[in-house]
Amino acid sequence: MTKPPKYWNKAKKYLSKKDKVMKDLILKYRDKTLTTRKDIFFSLCKSIIGQQISVVAANSVFKKFKEACNGKINPRIVKKITIQKLQKCGLSRQKAKGIKELSIKFLNKSFNPKLIKEMNDEEAILYLSTLRQIGRWSAEMILLFTFNRQNIWPVQDIGLLRAISNNYKKKYLPPMKYVDFLRKKFTPYCSVATWYLWRSIDNETIQY
Numbered sequence: 001m002t003k004p005p006k007y008w009n010k011a012k013k014y015l016s017k018k019d020k021v022m023k024d025l026i027l028k029y030r031d032k033t034l035t036t037r038k039d040i041f042f043s044l045c046k047s048i049i050g051q052q053i054s055v056v057a058a059n060s061v062f063k064k065f066k067e068a069c070n071g072k073i074n075p076r077i078v079k080k081i082t083i084q085k086l087q088k089c090g091l092s093r094q095k096a097k098g099i100k101e102l103s104i105k106f107l108n109k110s111f112n113p114k115l116i117k118e119m120n121d122e123e124a125i126l127y128l129s130t131l132r133q134i135g136r137w138s139a140e141m142i143l144l145f146t147f148n149r150q151n152i153w154p155v156q157d158i159g160l161l162r163a164i165s166n167n168y169k170k171k172y173l174p175p176m177k178y179v180d181f182l183r184k185k186f187t188p189y190c191s192v193a194t195w196y197l198w199r200s201i202d203n204e205t206i207q208y
Contacts, residue, residue, distance in 0.1 A: 011189035098133025163197035
């Protein structure tokens with residue numbers, strides 16, 4: 001883990017001025033911040049495992065996956081693990097294939113994460129989405145947590161939508177028109193707003 005992104009304090013001041021709800025959340029949750037592992041392979045594996053299952057279930061599967069890797073999650077080790085052994089960790093066959101293919105693409109360099117630094121957010125999302133089992137949501141999680149991009153607003157994320165409903169007294173699911181209104185309001189620091197909204201519904205900070 002690392003220090004908060006350089007833009008974090010500036011973003012807090014900006015969001016506090018822009019929005020009363022955000023100001024209250026920023027004052028309430030002072031103990032932690034967004035951080036990064038700076039390990040994209042690790043984060044991609046965790047993102048694939050966490051798709052469409054609860055946080056509790058994802059943590060359980062990830063723990064077994066990590067044990068299968070002998071505590072070292074990297075492409076060389078994952079490539080050696082069979083699909084069947086990955087499935088025994090609790091992964092679906094599709095997720096197991098996705099993680100296996102991911103390890104191969106990292107090793108043969110057909111996927112180069114270094115290129116992402118030169119891309120804008122949308123370009124990076126499209127590039128990450130060329131990987132098996134990585135769609136828009138997973139790509140956004142990588143940009144937010146691994147690269148700490150400052151303006152990610154993952155509108156497909158159920159947690160974010162639930163937090164918006166709770167904090168802004170909207171029905172669930174909140175109208176997309178309102179979600180887009182908040183995106184414009186929080187730009188260029190949507191990532192920070194997203195983090196605080198998540199924090200408001202889950203005391204355990206999310207990390208991919």
